[in-house]
Amino acid sequence: MNRVLHRAPWLATGSFGTDLPLLIANGGGLVADGRIQAVGPWASLRQAANQVIEHEGCVLAPGLVNCHTHLELAWMAAVPGVPAATDDMTGWIRKLLVRRKDAPDEPVILAAGRAALASMAQAGTIMVLDIGNDLASAAIGKNQPTRVNFLLEMLGLAVSASNRLAALPLEMACTPHAPYSTGPALIQGIKQRSRLNGGLLSIHVAESAEEIRFLMNGDGPMMNFLLERGAWTPSFTGPGTDAVTYLDRLQVLDRHTLCVHCVHLRDSEIDLLARRQAKVCLCPGSNRHLGVGRAPVMAMLQRGLRPGLGTDSLASNPGLSIWEEMRTLRQDWPELDPAVVFAMATSGGSQALGLDRLYGLLTPGRTARFLAVPLRAGLSSDEIFPYLTTLGDSLRPRWVEG
Ligand SMILES: [Zn+2]
Structure with missing residues (x-):
């Protein structure tokens, strides 16, 4: 040998x-x-x-681990150096949806995703958790030097949104988009599926103040946006509480749940994440670009959470580099130990994805x-x-x- x-x-x-x-x-x-x-x-x-x-x-x-991206959005690369309006999450989603109307043909989307993945591989990324709304996007990460785990993202507040999930083969790994966009039955159905096939439930959580206002009070810009889209339904009464407490009430928080962003968390929510041994993925570059705030990483570390890092997509971040995410996180939190930041980019990420035995x-x-x-x-x-x-x-x- x-x-x-x-x-x-x-x-x-x-x-x-x-x-x-x-x-x-x-x-x-x-x-x-x-x-x-x-x-x-x-x-x-x-x-x-x-x-x-x-x-x-x-x-x-x-090798670096990227715990959260959307390679199918690589074709709509953000313009470097142009920050979005501060804390205007719904404004950004509106722009994204307008641009998506002019989406190129599928081969162009897949090629842009593969080119983005190739640049991530060249920069030293060994593992990526990729999320897409289109099943065809699963092809982007097939047979590439960087390992890509793909999750099909689902959303819809109406009870009928769960019908699509039931029609998918059990081995298809799925993910709910966010507590404000995905109804409770669908979130629980996806969690049930991930428990059966041994997978991870990944979900955007507490990314913007608008999300929290909608969950707490059922009003504000997010409510207006959902009404405008025809996406709100009277059957969704709203939890009347914060995002993490809501997910815990749905009984979907455990050590195989990855909460992405986690910007607008109260201390009690951080405690709850730690008690449930839930995983956290921070996306400092995307958060900065969208102007939604910075995740309370010091409080997370004090409570024993070990976050990983993600870039999110080229629609909300000028690049897909975990090296740049480390730099942004250090700028956001100068008191952070650089060794801990490096650990987040490596074993923090592999632990978050449940793959630390390999990466x-x-x-x-x-x-x-x-x-x-x-x-x-x-x-x-x-x-x-x-x-x-x-x-x-x-x-x-x-x-x-x-
Ligand atoms: Zn995302």
Whole structure:
């Protein structure tokens, strides 16, 4: 058996609140049979290897995990540097729907999605959770170097919206859009399906203040928007409470539930997420672009939540780079530990998706596909994570394959 030792001045494990060291100096990763066999100071692994590959000037690191995107929207790339109106979620949705009326043909949509995915792969993304409204979009991520798990998104407040779900084969993994757009029976039906097929329930939660006002009071811009679209139904009386409490009342919050965005949360909701061991995906770039606010990440960490990161789509974010999400998060929360930000982008993401046995960590058993990220010369151990989390897309990682 060929046992290859990858050697570098630094090795970042991706550890998030575990005993595993965050950073190993003069590190090595021993790989064989497509899996990482051992990680540690390279000298301690030298005897076990029959080949050594040097990665001079680099830090070895896990591939990045993108917990939330919509590749089928890649064709409507946002204009860089032009922020949306502050906290006008319904205004943005209106614009999105207008643009969708002029959607190109399906081959163009799929090609744009594949091009976006290729750029994510090149930038070091190993795993993506992709959400689409069109079943055809599942083809975008098939047979690509970056693993893509696809969820078919469903919405509709009317009770009849559940009929479409019943018509789909059980193995089709589905996801409800959001508490304000998807009726309670459909949310519960999708959760039931994900419990049966061992999958994840992913849902946009508390992205905007407008959403919370609608759920709490049944009025405001979101209500007006739903009425205007003919999407509101008298059968949806509204929960009269916040988004997380509502989902908990529906009994859909557990460790296989991924709450995406989580910008407008009260402390009691963060407590509830932690008690239910629910997962969280933060999308700082999209939140900034739409002007909806910043998620309370410090409070989440204090309560033991370990968020992953997502880009959301090119309709609400100028790029699909997890390096840029790290940079945005650091700008939003300068007090955040850069090592924790890096952990969110790696094992935080793989834990959120329930795939940390394969991705997100440089530890034995994980897939032997990881990154060698060139560093500026002379960085000390204290400077590695600040470097990795503030350089954004100017970092140029190379893939290391088994
Ligand atoms: Zn989204």
